[in-house]
Amino acid sequence: MAKVKKQNAFYAQSGGVTAVINASACGVLETAKLYKSKIGKVYAGRNGIIGALTEDLIDTSKESRKDIAALAHTPSGAFGSCRYKLKSLEENRAEYERLIEVFKAHDIGYFFYNGGGDSMDTALKVSQLSESLGYPITCIGIPKTVDNDLPITDCSPGFGSVAKYVAVSIREAGFDVASMAKTSTKVFVMEVMGRHAGWIAAASGLAAENEGDAPHIILFPEVAFNQAAFLQKVDDCVKKFGYCAIVVSEGAKYEDGTFLADAGTTDAFGHKQLGGVAPVVANLVKQELGYKYHWAVADYLQRAARHIASETDVDQAYAVGQAAVEFAMEGKNAVMPTIVRKNTKTYRWEIGEAPLSEVANVEKQLPKNYISKDGMHITDACRDYLLPLIKGEYFPPFKNGLPQYVKLKNEPVAKKLDTTFEIE
Amino acid sequence: MAKVKKQNAFYAQSGGVTAVINASACGVLETAKLYKSKIGKVYAGRNGIIGALTEDLIDTSKESRKDIAALAHTPSGAFGSCRYKLKSLEENRAEYERLIEVFKAHDIGYFFYNGGGDSMDTALKVSQLSESLGYPITCIGIPKTVDNDLPITDCSPGFGSVAKYVAVSIREAGFDVASMAKTSTKVFVMEVMGRHAGWIAAASGLAAENEGDAPHIILFPEVAFNQAAFLQKVDDCVKKFGYCAIVVSEGAKYEDGTFLADAGTTDAFGHKQLGGVAPVVANLVKQELGYKYHWAVADYLQRAARHIASETDVDQAYAVGQAAVEFAMEGKNAVMPTIVRKNTKTYRWEIGEAPLSEVANVEKQLPKNYISKDGMHITDACRDYLLPLIKGEYFPPFKNGLPQYVKLKNEPVAKKLDTTFEIE
Incomplete structure (x- = not known):
């Protein structure tokens, strides 16, 4: 059942950035605007989850529509990302509790976490713990990794x-x-x-x-x-x-x-x-x-290399961001939108969904039948799989010979807590 | 005075290749076609000047118009290039005599040499020696170098x-x-x-x-x-x-x-x-x-990286190829077309000309006033000079997500000499 109370949302980028992770951010932000009765502001974590832990939130409502749209053609992580893996609940429960403390202070009811396997694990745990602490947060993972090693989804944006x-x-x-x-x-x-x-x-x-x-x-x-x-x-x-x-x-x-x-x-x-x-x-x-x-x-x-990005990839990155918000609006929780391949010859894909519990910490290796017999090239099966993923060009706008990428204002949200949190 | 006798032409690529040296080749070949009464066939050297020395010529008339046109968006050297510097006339007169022997055997009256400073020197010597040997060859240099170190020309294609x-x-x-x-x-x-x-x-x-x-x-x-x-x-x-x-x-x-x-x-x-x-x-x-x-x-x-080539660069590369043929048709000899900057603010350029004798073996260094005081960045003067050169995009055609570059047939011309030549 969908929530009725209007709450704020939190979005964070995690791990190594890509040419298209900002397209996912664009999908989240533009879609959230369509649900004004349910989603208040969208806050972003400055430097990823660290921004949540240290209550260093960015108010994305201060950005212009034009700048948000420009995220679709801007590489890197516009709000900053981080390599910071939360420990297990047993090892450092305080971190998870801190996250929920910050979310509660800022009336955040939706957590969109854009990253790889580790991030999906974190999102899952926040979902579970928030429930047990009596402040349930809707947690949706958004797939991202250049390594293409996330399970279930046909491919990973980036x-x-x-x-x-x-x-x-x-x-x-x-x-x-x-x-x-x-x-x-x-x-x-x-x-x-x-x-x-x-x-x-x-x-x-x-x-x-x-x-x-x-x-x-x-x-x-x-x-x-x-x-x-x-x-x-x-x-x-x-x-x-x-x-x-x-x-x-x-x-x-x-x-x-x-x-x-x-x-x-x-x-x-x-x-x-x-x-x-x-x-x-x-x-x-x-x-x-x-x-x-x-x-x-x-x-x-x-x-x-956003200048030579795959159009398919940009489209999918945007779509998983969009779907994440829609999933939350439909009352889903602890899931991640996936790319489902409907057809390879004439490539067609659609958005599917996977429970975070099945995505977290599982690495998808290159299948054996994708590697040629001598171990030093790819097979036709591999080629068939890969080819649609690089199709299409989606060039950024150029000015003075250079691609024009946006730098956001990234204005901070006033702190509400008088507690601090030290990142190890 | 322009020649009246119809003769064949020889074109060779020299030294490190670039994203646009084939655009110069395209300019030469397409322009030569406009002068059918004066230029017979255009032969290309397989692997540059080595192809001339070993009488390994390529008959460019066997290529389709479409493939020749595709050279304008194909990086690398379509006929092969080489790092082979001819020694001085005193040290190895035999090499120059061999070149002229091959040119004479194939009724080659025009020599278009697409390269850097060393190549301009070679073209100059061939011009001088051919004159003194009673088989005068029109020698035109075509500038090319990613290093931008050729003198006189405002910049070097590539x-x-x-x-x-x-x-x-x-x-x-x-x-x-x-x-x-x-x-x-x-x-x-x-x-x-x-x-x-x-x-x-x-x-x-x-x-x-x-x-x-x-x-x-x-x-x-x-x-x-x-x-x-x-x-x-x-x-x-x-x-x-x-x-x-x-x-x-x-x-x-x-x-x-x-x-x-x-x-x-x-x-x-x-x-x-x-x-x-x-x-x-x-x-x-x-x-x-x-x-x-x-x-x-x-x-x-x-x-x-032809996929992100500068449109200005492609245009200039084509233009120097075109101008080389036109110079030859006007009866010029031992010269190289140059890029002349007419205006920087609203960038305008035109083709000029430089005697090979003034280009050969002179390296243009980065001027002192282009480097910032601390020695670790560029000045505004440098920026003003450089900016027009990267302006404009000229993307190659894409298919299946990849740029489509042409591989020519490169059919050999039948040998006419019973002598061979060993490359050291």
Whole structure:
């Protein structure tokens, strides 16, 4: 049964940001405006859940309609996000109680939490505890992660755009290397995100539509690195196509579970150098095969690349934000809107729903049948799954040659509590 | 005086490719078609000048009009490029004589050479030697370099697009880091190209339109790295804005001329690791200030990024290709079309001309008054110069979410010589 009392809502962004998480925020804010009899103000957490814990709330009603609309084409987290995982209820019940104290003080009856698996877990616990404390809060999760590792939902908003970025980038770099390979670089290595799952690396494979197209090799976290087979394939590609374009996931591992990135590069001072699997792979090729190489590490560029966002992804990110508010209005609780694939050939999708209890803390790995037999590329099944997710362009507006992204005013809400809370 | 005899033309791409060098090729090929009474076929060198030396010519007349037109939106070098610098006439006269032998065999009277300073030097020498050998060839240079270091011309085609890419990328990554800085990454380092000149690094500064915008710090090859001043500024930025976004040119140097990139990182096997100034700078920040960091190395992604090319750049690349043919038709020789800036406020440009003798082997450095007093950002004069060059978007066509780039058939021309030539 839907609530009748008008209450405020709280929205927070969590974890690593994406090119489209603000499109979800836009969906939440624009939809909440349609329910003025039930939803008062929408407060946002400054720097995510930390803003709730420290009573540092942002009054989104102070933003113009135009600026809210511009969130749909602005990457990053407009209210700030954070990497702050609440402990379990047993370990730190005080945190959850504090959240509810703040929500109560600001008459917040709706909690929209935009994040990955951990965030869904937090939203679930707040829902449960608030009930037992006699101040029930409607908690709706909004899926977001470039890693595409949330269960139940067909895909996670944020993934489609990074997928498009890596596929476009390796196609372009592949063209470049192909034209120079005769006398210069023969092997190009591009490192992409994905510490635990190879979804992003897999997406680069979409660029290879015909034999010989880049990328020729993809290294996944799911497949133990086989140095001999890898070097053989690099050599074969160079001999056959004149060059070899490689995409490596930051999470690529040896058989024993060690990350390739931790191979142990040290700097001039003998300090262990952190990060960068691409140079490790490139150096290996140079040492063993002698080929001239170049490497790139896209890092944040990939997940922030709103200029080349997938239209499908932007649409879905907006839709899950919109659906979250509608779910709350329908009296639903402790659920998350999902993307349901209705058809692949002519891609159609709709919004579904999943209980937070089934989403929390479950990671969706790349299925085995999405990886080619040699472990170094994607299968047609994978291609069929991925392709619709990068479709369509939704360019931001440009001025003076640059994309125009909005910075909100982010005006604070006056504090109501005389208590403070220290973030550990 | 214009030639009357109909002769074939030879076109070659040289050095590092760009997002728009094929637009120059498109300008050459489409314009040559307008002069059928004077220009027979246009042959292209497979892999640049090597194709001429080895008599490996491509018959561009076998390509469809549609494919030629598609060159305007295709990055890389469609006929292959090479890093192959001809020695001086004194050192290797045989190479120049061989070029003229091949040109003579294929009735080539026009030589269009699309490259940087070295290539202009080669074109000049071919012009001079062909004259003295009694087989005069019209030699026209076509400017191309992402480094923007050619003299006389206001800018070099290829630069505007990489400039746009780096400005867009640091803006996007800056938004990303700003939203996460409270609990996560506080310092972001992006490495860009430019071994000898800081033009590309400077272009990133266009993204900083208001106080606090990324990038906060730019490290140029032209300014000796001042570690203390740098660290102080990083710390100031983090304290003032919550984060610090840094762009570093691959050519950034210490006072003694050593590259920062050569600071001496070694891999697990004790081998010196090549390249990557971004991790060096990031590690320095971590060690001295303790801030969490991320870094990106754009490498080839930046110069291949046709998807975010500058419209101004594409237009100018096409125009210099077109002008090269028109110059030849007007009987000019040993010249290069240039971009002449007519107005900056309301940007207007036109094609000018420079003698190859004045272009060859001269590098245009970033002027002193383009670098801010503290040596770590750009001035308004620099901004005024750069801004028009990144203006306008010229997106390639997309299909299935990916940009559609053309691969030419590149059919060989039958050899006429029974001599061969070994490339060293």
